[in-house]
Every structure is written in structure tokens, then in C-alpha cells.
Amino acid sequence: MRMLGVLGGMGPLASAEFMRALTLETPAERDQDHIPTVLWSDPRVPDRTAARNHGGPDPLPFLLRGIRGLEAAGCGAIAIPCNTAHGWFEAMQAATTLPILHIVDAAAEDLRAQGVTPGSHIGLMGTTATLAMRLYQERLGIECITPSDAMMQSHVMPAVGLVKANRVAEAYAPLAEVARNLHAQGAAAVVLGCTEIPLGIAAGPALPFPVVDTVAALARSAIAWALAERASAV
Amino acid sequence: MRMLGVLGGMGPLASAEFMRALTLETPAERDQDHIPTVLWSDPRVPDRTAARNHGGPDPLPFLLRGIRGLEAAGCGAIAIPCNTAHGWFEAMQAATTLPILHIVDAAAEDLRAQGVTPGSHIGLMGTTATLAMRLYQERLGIECITPSDAMMQSHVMPAVGLVKANRVAEAYAPLAEVARNLHAQGAAAVVLGCTEIPLGIAAGPALPFPVVDTVAALARSAIAWALAERASAV
Numbered sequence: 001m002r003m004l005g006v007l008g009g010m011g012p013l014a015s016a017e018f019m020r021a022l023t024l025e026t027p028a029e030r031d032q033d034h035i036p037t038v039l040w041s042d043p044r045v046p047d048r049t050a051a052r053n054h055g056g057p058d059p060l061p062f063l064l065r066g067i068r069g070l071e072a073a074g075c076g077a078i079a080i081p082c083n084t085a086h087g088w089f090e091a092m093q094a095a096t097t098l099p100i101l102h103i104v105d106a107a108a109e110d111l112r113a114q115g116v117t118p119g120s121h122i123g124l125m126g127t128t129a130t131l132a133m134r135l136y137q138e139r140l141g142i143e144c145i146t147p148s149d150a151m152m153q154s155h156v157m158p159a160v161g162l163v164k165a166n167r168v169a170e171a172y173a174p175l176a177e178v179a180r181n182l183h184a185q186g187a188a189a190v191v192l193g194c195t196e197i198p199l200g201i202a203a204g205p206a207l208p209f210p211v212v213d214t215v216a217a218l219a220r221s222a223i224a225w226a227l228a229e230r231a232s233a234v
Numbered sequence: 235m236r237m238l239g240v241l242g243g244m245g246p247l248a249s250a251e252f253m254r255a256l257t258l259e260t261p262a263e264r265d266q267d268h269i270p271t272v273l274w275s276d277p278r279v280p281d282r283t284a285a286r287n288h289g290g291p292d293p294l295p296f297l298l299r300g301i302r303g304l305e306a307a308g309c310g311a312i313a314i315p316c317n318t319a320h321g322w323f324e325a326m327q328a329a330t331t332l333p334i335l336h337i338v339d340a341a342a343e344d345l346r347a348q349g350v351t352p353g354s355h356i357g358l359m360g361t362t363a364t365l366a367m368r369l370y371q372e373r374l375g376i377e378c379i380t381p382s383d384a385m386m387q388s389h390v391m392p393a394v395g396l397v398k399a400n401r402v403a404e405a406y407a408p409l410a411e412v413a414r415n416l417h418a419q420g421a422a423a424v425v426l427g428c429t430e431i432p433l434g435i436a437a438g439p440a441l442p443f444p445v446v447d448t449v450a451a452l453a454r455s456a457i458a459w460a461l462a463e464r465a466s467a468v
Binding site: 003009010011012013015016017019020022023024026028029030031032033034035036037038039040041042043044045046047069072073074161164165166 | 237243244245247249251253256257258262263265267268269270271272273274276277280281303306308395398399400
């Protein structure tokens, strides 16, 4: 059975939470039932939003170095618990024969599982780069209600930064306010489309409407891959 | 700066918690301040307690395969968030030039930081194999108060199994009972010397006496290594 590869560190707390979700959602009675995984957690990858929006250093060489490391370790597929990094998805997928599990596909599956129908409006929270690249709108094929530019600057981006700086509890209030605002605008569900956002949202009371935790959704996609891999290896 | 290597998966939830502790205890304002890490999480490693106590399959070849993977990834040191695996410490250390951070040394540092003096009695919880190998007693150089054989069989080992089977909340009561029992026998502090045990203890009310969380203690040792590595790389 080939190992699951996780290209992480973007941020590192989201990668730890991905490993936790991967473990807790795997049907297991003992260690040996769990999924062999290599996590390449390299937080030195240049900031994805700065690269896309402000001409910062290109993260792609760092991303490809991680993919090379996961290939060398003998992995059979790659999951990337960072939504913004999926702006480089095509370049990464072109550079490896390993399948990369797309986080937007994982979110789409979670929306279906939660009964959100294709005609519904959904809310989308993410980094300014994820919104500018229209990663969700293009791949889901639906329009998303997104926060205003003012809310992005005053609430979402500072809260993402708080999680990356280990100040997770402080991120709850601004993130919950934005999610409630999107729901009030008619969103049937709100996609937490930056892996720091579900960490902040988990630090306070649960929101009273459906949300998509993209860390957990990607973990479930990875489990589905691993269980199929295990079945084919028998 | 060389990456930190983590030989994990024993169990996988303890490895996820190690990554979480490593992240949350690192002084950081942004992703790039965190510690580059490769986690080799291979839960297929044969059960360490079964190998030592019941003639089960030898885990050493699996442990060495992980070490080879971490060497190939360019790691500069190795942390192993599994106490029982340290029964193979000398064989692993002899097989690699990378320093392996010993979890008992990390626990000793935590005892010092909590003001537990060398003359104190301490309580020790761990797997039957860790107790039988006297990993803590020999390396700490002090006698430890340990649970009775009956308590090991009825409380500690089943609770460790519950954590590995993702039934973490159920592990609290039996583990807390054993810790309280050791404290009542005069232990100034109780070392949670199996990485599943602090996970179970964290699932309920905090215990009213000092405990050593060996997952967090090892993470702090790893952070100390990484900060020194970063300083020497500048």
C-alpha cells in the first residue's frame, strides 16, 4: 500500500488539524488500521496571497520541491491542505504523475453530503487571492456570495493571520461575523475556503447554519483514496 | 536550515497532536516563522508492546525504514512521539548519524521546569512494555511509582487502545483514576509516559497535580533543536 502524501505547512496548524481529522475519521480499531502518511510541512513556502496579489516571491519552486520529496518517499497521491496553493494546481499536477486531490472537489462533495443543491447560493470565505483567482467559482461552476472588500481587509485576512500567529481564539469573532453576514445574504451554506478559517471557527460556539470545513473535507477525500488504495493492494 | 524529522504514526493521533504542540509552542507571527518538518507517520509499524512482551513481529525494520525516509528528505534531527519505541533507541541511534531527541530527556526537562526535585517520588504511567523495559527508571536514575499489574491490565492498556481506536473521550476516566491513585501514593508529579495517555487525559477536567505531557515535552525539545539549528544556519 502506497502512503498518502500531504504537502503542508501552509499553515502548519492547518496541517496538524488535517492529520487529526484524517486519523479521527478513519475507521480504525488499532494503529495498524490507520493510513500511512508522509506530511511534508514546509512553512517556508512564500506567501501565496502575496505572490498572486502583490508580486511577492513565487511559491511554485517550493511546492515542487515538496512534491519531489513526497514522490521520493513513495507516496501514491497528494493532498494539499491550503486552498490558495490550489492557484498553482495545474502547474503542480503537470509536474507529477501522482494524482493531486483537489480541495474544491472535496468541498463540492461535502456540499452534496450536506444536501446543498446545485441551484443554491453559497457563501465563500477565503484569502483575497483565492477569491481573485475564482478557484471555487470556476471549478464548482456556481456563483458564490463573497465578503465585501472592506470585510476582507478588516476581518478575514487579519483573522487568517491570527491563526498563523497561534492566536487562534482571537480569530473566532471576526470570522463568525463574516460567516453570519454571508448567511444573512441568502447563503444556504458557507464554504470555509482557507484552511485557517475552520480552525478559527472551531474556537467558539458552532454556527447555526451549514458550513464546509475544507480541512475535514480534504481529509475525507484522502481517506476515500487510501481505502481504495488499500483494497486494490490486497 | 535542515528540517525536523518526526518518526510517527505510533499512534497517528499522537503524531497529529505532536504537530499541533510543535506549532502552537513555536514563537511565530506568520507561516514562515514555523519549523520545517517532515512527519513520517507509518501506523503499520508492528505493535511495540506485543513485540517486547509477547514475541510479536519486530518493529525495528519499520522504524529504520522511516529513519531512512527522513534522512532522504534532508532532516537534521529526529523526534519520535512514541515512548515504547524508545525501547529500540540504541539500535535506531546506531543506524543513523542524525541525533534522535530522547523522549525521556524531554520528560526530565519538563519535570525540572515544573520544579520537581530529583529527590521526589514521581508516578509513571506507560505501556506494560515501557514499564518492563524500565525506560524511565534507568535513564532518569530514579525509582518511579507505577500502577499495579491489575491496574495496567484493567485501566491503562485498555485506555491506550481506546485512543488508538479514536474513542478518546472514553479513555479519560480510567487514565485519570490511575493518575490520581499514583498521586495518592505520594507522587509529586505523574509522567504520562505513553503518547496516547496525554490525549486521553486532555479529554476531561484537568488533574489537580503536576503531570508531564510527553507529547508536548518532546515538541518543546524539538523546538529547542530547531531554534538552535536556525541560529546556526544564519
